[in-house]
Amino acid sequence: MSQPVASLRLASAAGRGTLLAAILASGMVFLDSTVVNVALPHLGAALHSDTAGLQWTVNGFLLTLAAFVLLGGGLGDRFGRRRIFLLGVLWFTGASLLCGLAQSIEWLIAARFLQGIGGALLTPGSLSLIQASFHPDDRGRAIGAWSGLIGVSTALGPFVGGWLIDALSWRWIFLMNVPLAVLVTLAALRWTPESRDPAVDTHPGGGDGSRRGRDRSRFDxxxxxxxxxxxxxxxxxxxxxxxxxxxxxxxxxxxxxxxxxxxxxxxxxxxxxxxxMLPPELFASRLFTVLNCYTVVVYAALGGLTFFLAVHLQTVAGYSALKTGLATLPMTILLLVGSPRAGALATRIGPRLPLTVGPVVAAVGFVLLRGIGPHAHYWTTVFPGVALFGLGMTMVVAPLTASVLGAVADRFAGVASGVNNAASRAGGLLAVAALPLLVGLSEAGYDIPGEFAVAFRAAMLWCAGLMLGGALLAALLVHRPAQRH
CATH class of the missing domain: 4.10.860 (DNA Excision Repair, Uvrb; Chain A)
Structure with a gap:
């Protein structure tokens, strides 16, 4: 395309189209990060799985996503952000088809590993496309819109998944990615400019012939x-x-x-x-290092909640899949309405206050959720905890994203995005792997109401503790990022 890099405006058709492609593509990945949790009891019954099989269904995706998202960001910076982004969209869609056709838990787990690789290619590309393509005057608003709507897609996952499971089949939570991928591909090809890190020399011996240019052309x-x-x-x-x-x-x-x-x-x-793949000079910024540690802790708590709450509402409280999805709708609304405002507030006052207060509010929500029991009344038992958790995450998502990108030079946009995505997925991955062990959940425990209720209450305390740990990190070590170029 002829559109110069870093000149797109939100008011233009190309700006809106690029933002649409970035949001829809990332939305597919973030949606699949949460939608599967609502389906876990149904997957367990249909594919005859135990608790470990359900953990691997979630973690197979998170593992490859977290491990290769660094590579995805770096490949985009080197070989073209739009090119790698579209490759990830196609890969992710193909793996989604395999998930939807799975005939055994082993098949599904293998397809989820492949799906995570596709997600690792497209997720950092979506944000780095915004960072590299939009005019500096519109970049903050574009990132805020991306952050808010991605947060919405994450929270919307259980609702969409619940409706599809009850109305059709659990297979449709994967098959729905196909039409979304078509829209993403058309929008990106029509409106999104290609960009790459100008410091990367993809031709060994070319450019200035420096060692740095030659080295960075290699595949890590x-x-x-x-x-x-x-x-x-x-x-x-x-x-x-x-x-x-x-x-x-x-x-x-x-x-x-x-x-x-x-x-x-x-x-x-x-x-x-x-x-x-992970340039050591990124961590010359202490703020960048602290923010990624913060991300691991906060998203571990989020991962623990999404794994346990959806199963608890169905196994213990007796909710249907759709009602389980509806139960988390307040989080969606809060993220939709509040994320752009939280991003603007953090721009004015700095990220420390929202990144400190948000996890504290979310921790209170975790404590309240411990009261959910058999036949729990939604408005008095479930809603208060869900609403407080959603309010806390609203204070975190946009300020955290903007602060991470602001802590490093613009030319590292793809890799920085990849590192932060890896940190968030690694946090969720470790939580889903460790919490069932820490709370004593047995292999068949996900389907035993009494046992799961005890495990759920303990898991919510662990998650609250993680949130408070994140708040302490922010209060002590986070400051306003300096402008870096």
């Missing part, structure tokens, strides 16, 4: 595989420890491999320097 396969191995080993150990015991050789081996791979990942990335 070692980093990607080590990152996936680290997350995979730790996740396997946490999930399977409940069945085989913490002292089992396979659990110990998986934990050792996971930790060793994580350490090797850090060492390899430092050694590769400019060629690294």
């Amino acid at each position: 396969l070692a980093g990607a595989l080590l990152g996936a191995s680290g997350l995979g080993g730790v996740t396997y150990a946490l999930i399977e420890a409940r069945q085989f015991g913490g002292g089992s050789w396979r659990v110990v081996l998986a934990a050792v491999v996971g930790v060793a791979a994580a350490v090797a990942f850090v060492l390899v990335e430092r050694h590769r320097g400019g060629a690294a």
Whole structure:
């Protein structure tokens, strides 16, 4: 396209089309991050799964998404953000078809691993396209709209999933991605300009011939595989420890491999320097490092809630899938209405206050949700906790996204977005792997009301504690990001 980079305006057709493509594509990924939770009891019954199978259905997606989202952002910066974005859309859609056709829990888990790879290619690209394509005067509003509507899609997932499950089948929570992908592809091809990191020389020996240009043209396969191995080993150990015991050789081996791979990942990335999938210079910004630690903690709490609440409302409170989805609708409304305002407020006063107060409010919501029991009345038992949690996350989502991107130079937009997405997915991944073990949920416990109720109450306390930990991080270490170029 002839449209110059960083010149799109929100009022133009190209600006609106680019924003539409970015929101719809990310919405598919974020929707699938939550919609599956409502379907878990139905998946367990239809595919004869135990608790570990349901955990892997959620975590197979999160694992590859978290492990390869760094690579997805870097590939976009190097080879073209729109090109990698569209590749991710096609990959994600194909894997979604495989999920919808699954005939066994093993088939579904394998397809979810593939789906996560597609998500890793398109998710960082959606935000970096906005960062690199929009005029600086409109960029903040575009990011705010993206953040708010993506938050809405995350919260809307249980509602959409519940309706599809009750009206049609659980398979449609995956098949619905096909028409969305068609719209994304048409919008991106028509309106979205191509962009890449100008500091990356994709032709070895070209440009200024510097070592940095030559190094960054290489493909960091070692980093990607080590990152996936680290997350995979730790996740396997946490999930399977409940069945085989913490002292089992396979659990110990998986934990050792996971930790060793994580350490090797850090060492390899430092050694590769400019060629690294995760450039070490990103972490020269202390604020960037702190914000990503904050993201892991807060999104771990969110992951724990989405896994446990949807099952609890159906197994213990007796809600249908649709009623379970409707139960979380206040979060959707709050994120839709409040996220742009929260982003604007953070721009005026800095991110510390909203990033501190938001998790505290959400933690109170977790405590109130512990009161949900059999035949719980929605307005007096479920609504207060859901509303407070939604209000707390509304204060967090847009300020966090803007602060992460503001903490690094613009040319690192794709990688910075990838790092933050990896942090959020890793937080949810570890929570879903660890919480069932920490609260003593058995292999068949997801379908036993009494046992699951006890586990749910304990899990909500863990999630509240994680939120308070995030609030403490923000209060002590977050400040207004300086302008970086």
